[in-house]
Amino acid sequence: MKSSVSTPYSSSSSNLSAISNTLRRKNPYESERDKFVQSQTASIQKAVNQQECALKEKHVRIVILGTHQEGNADLFWSVVRQLPLQGNYIVAWKFCGTLHKLLRDGHPNAIADSLRQADHITEMGRMWGHLKHGYGPLLASYCTLLVCKLRFHEHNKQIPANLVLSQEERDSIGGKDINQIFQVTCEMFDYMDDVLALQQQVFNSLDKSRANSMTASGQCRLAPLIMCIQEASLLYDYIVGIMFKMHKCLPPETLEGHRLRFRHIFTGLKQFYNSSTNLQYFKNLVQVPSLPEEPPNFLVESSFDTYRAPVVVLPQEPILDEVDSASLLDIGSDNNDSLVDSAELQQKERLIGDLMNQVDLLRQQLETLRFQSERMIESLRARVRELEAEVDQWRHKSEQVELRWRAEVEQLRKRSAEEQALQQAQALAVGNEDKFKKMKDLYAKLRQEHIDLIRKSADTAKELSSVKQKHAHLDAERETLKAQLDAASKQKALIEQTLKEASNERVHEVVQVNQAKIQLEGDLQMLRSQLSLQQTEADELRQSWHASFEEVAQLQARLQDQGVLLTGAEERCSSLEVQVASLREETQLLATERNRLEKKAQDDVQQEHDRLFALQCSVCVRVLTQAQSDVDHPSLLSCRAGAEALLLVSDPVVRLLRDTDWKDTRALFGALPTLVHHGAEMMFLARAAAKNAPEPQQAEELVSASDRVANLLLSVTSVLPSDGVAAAECLAAVEHLRQLASTLLPKVADISREEIGDLVEEEMQRTADAIEAATQRIQQMIDKTRSEQSGIRLQVSEKILDTCQGLMDAVKMLIGRSKELQKEIAQQGRGTASSKEFYSKNHRWTEGLISAAKQVGLAARMLIDKADLLVAGEGQFEAIIACSQEIAASTAQLVVASKVKADRNSTRLGEVTEASRAVTMRTAQLVAEAKSGSRVVEEAVLDFSQLSLTQTKRVEMEAQVKVLELEKLLERERERLGTLRKQHYQLAGADEGWGDEVEQK
DSSP states (O other), X not given: OOOOOOSOXXXXXXXXXXXXXXXXXXXXXXHHHHHHHHHHHHHHHHHSOSSSSOOOHHHHHHHHHHHHHHTSSXXXXXXXXXXXXXXXXXXXXXXXHHHHHHHHHSOTHXXXXXXXXXXHHHHHHHHHHTOOSTHHHHHHHHHHHHHHHHHHHHHOTTSOTTOOOOHHHHHTTTTTOHHHHHHHHHHHHHHHHHHHHHHHHHHHHSOTTSOGGGSHHHHHHHTTHHHHHHHHHHHHHHHHHHHHHHHHHSOTTTTHHHHHHHHHHHHHHHHHHHHHHTOGGGTTTOBOOOOOSSOOOTTSGGGGGGOOOOOOBOOOOOOOOOOOHHHHSOOOOOTXXXXXXXXXXXXXXXXXXXXXXXXXXXXXXHHHHHHHHHXXXXXXXXXXXXXXXXXXXXXHHHHHHHHHHHHHHHHHHHHHHHHHHHHHHHHHHXXXXXXXXXXXXXXXHHHHHHHHHHHHHHHHHHHHHHHHHHHHHHHHHHHHHHHHHHHHHHHHHHHHHHHHHHTTTOSHHHHHHHHHHHHHHHHHHHHHHHHHXXXXXXXXXXXXXXXXXXXXXXXXXXXXXXXXXXXXXXXXXXXXXXXXXXXXXXXXXXXXXXXXXXXXXXXXXXXXXXXXXXXXXXXXXXXXXXXHHHTTOGGGTTOOOOHHHHHHHHHHHHHHHHHOOTTXXXXXHHHHHHHHHHHHHHHHHHHHHHTTOSSHHHHHHHHHHHHHHHHHHHHHHHSOSOOSHHHHHHHHHHHHHHHHHHTTSOOOOOSXXXXXXXXXXXXXXXXXXXXXXXXXXXXXXXXXXXXXXOHHHHHHXXXXXXXXXXXXXXXHHHHHHHHHHHHHHHHHHHTTSOHHHHHHHTXXXXXXXXXHHHHHHHHHHHHHHHHHHHHTTSSOHHHHHHHHHHHHHHHHHHHHHHHHHSOTTOHHHHHHHHHHHHHHHHHHHHHHHHHHHHHHHHHHHOOOTTOOHHHHHHHHHHHHHHHHHHHHHHHHHHHHHHHHHHHHHHHHHHHHTOOOHHHHO
């Protein structure tokens, strides 16, 4: 700014210096530059401030316009470095939002300028990430998103920063290289993950109990999500288009990980849009789109026709008034113009003229852009009106569907409530009956115990009376013994008196008396011992009597207790009988109501069944039609299969066509999916079997019969229920197809059906042993190679053998899981029969298993032999490739043979499928390693740098001769290969014992 001097001119040096500085005029360009820098600095500081509120759009818009005027973002970063980004989280958060807007709407060079600051942004995000609450996690996620955006645009320079592309630009994303397209898809997935991570952190940081979107702090956090909504919708649209494009070029198994990752992104984006729609803050700022209930089905190409891209609509911003060109430059004059020389004035006039010309040119360009934007806005508004009309129609339809759904849900809720009440009543009745039975059993048990106690008491009383009698008898015997003892004592005294009196009479009588005395003393002693024994026995009986008396008292007390319990049980039984009677009456009422509800439910179920059956018929028709259109798809040209697989798959089709009641819709409801599934599979297998036919005429007849079966299946499923005439005609066509397929089988029967059942487990075990032996042999070859070879040859050999080792491990896993699946199939299908009988009954399926297992073992042995020759320097890489492809084909045949009889929902079947995929992947790795090794070896061998001109010419002639010889040999070997395949097919049939059932019929 120029300042005017109002002080008088003085002679002092200070005044002269001030006046000279005042009169010194600046270059107009420098003045404008200073104003521009000051304006940008002020706008950046106002936009990135410490107030916790949303960004001011006018300040950010000035910063964006400054980048367009400068052509870069150097001024922005020079100002930002002076801000306290690592000291204040509000400043850091607003800086991230301003940078995000600048990258989207600023000059394209802003991306390159900001890439140089990517490390600074990453470091800031890492620093704030240590703060585990508040703005810490938000800043860490936002810095990660900004760095990801910069890296994305660095790798994909054809995509602008605002992600808006034309249809031609969208189609050219990634070019024609499928690997580049694959890489771009992964980068878009990473971009979407960072966007969803940021919005998840923002919503997690909000207080759910408050209206966050209407507060300054909430708006400060939510403001950047508007740009996330815009970018997420465009990225989602581009990803869907690229995914459909990739599914046209790559097999579905290769893109399984992409589909899982897309489903995760779809779920997160749908939740993000649903959460944003309910916020009042976004109502006037952005129109959030909505996503369908289910993600697009990339496996069905026609799904792309029904796909609708999510469109984010922003309100139209007010158009700023044009700035007058006179305000762009300050060319005012002051009273001191006379001090400026004429040369400077002419230079300024030329500069002013150039600037005016530039302003006029910019004004014309602005008019052109305004006209184009108005025309584009008008077309977009017309499209918006069309979409709004379409949305109204769909909304009306959705309201009708919702009303009908709510009515059905209400009816189902009432029905479920009634059924629940009925079930509760039945459960209560059953519980009461159980209680009554338990009480009745308890009463019977108590009554029996009471009777047993009474009987036991009577027996105890009898025993007590006998003990009393015995005790009395012992007392009597004791009295008798006492009397005898007294009598003996008296007799002794009498004898002694007699002896005294008769001592003088006879001497010889003394001896007799002494003897009598001794005898009497012995008798007395014996009586005393008997008396003591009787006394001891009496004491024992007395103790036993007391114990019996106590036991009788206890039994009487227990009998009284049992009587009390018996009385209570009788009272409870009577009350339970009353309750049971009332519950029986309620049960009868509920049974009547249940019958009424069941009848109503049966009617509703019948109506729903009819509707679902009609829907199922239409789906089956679509499946068969799609199978007819896909059967000749170019991607299936390399598929091959044997006639035995076609015969195995056609067995359930024949059984369903013959045994199904075509007038019973309930039977058809369960049979139709299986019939259509096996019918479609039969179409593909017929095409694959035709490729193995030895004669072209047989192949044409097989394909023609398959087409006729497909058309008849369509006619059968189109009109149901029916009288079965069309089904009979279709059954005849299937039988004809089976006859044609049987002609491709060998005509020998060396093995009986009874012997086939014994061969299954033996052949599977033999195959597993062969794989194990191959694995051990590979390990021995690896050790031998490391000790004998070196250099490039060692590297190639190690890679080939390591890949063969991985392939053998995968085949070993497949064989093991196939054995488990066969056991499961035999257990489910044999019933009460043995496994041998089950295999004999299904002999054709068993023959397919045996053939597939033998092929796997044979191919494994061939691969090991060829690998041994290759490591020894005598083999060829092409042999390794052919053997690996043969293993893949053999394992595929084994998996197909297992799937025929397995349950579709079996866990073992899923494990077999995963193991088969692992074998396929290992086979592809082995082929790639063989090709890579071949190239490496050829490059090492084909070193002609040391040859002279003559030697080079001679080697060239020898190479041409070798090429001609090899071409002739190739033609001869191809003819020989065709003959060998035909002979191998016949020999394999002869070895397995396939019966010529067609000729027997």
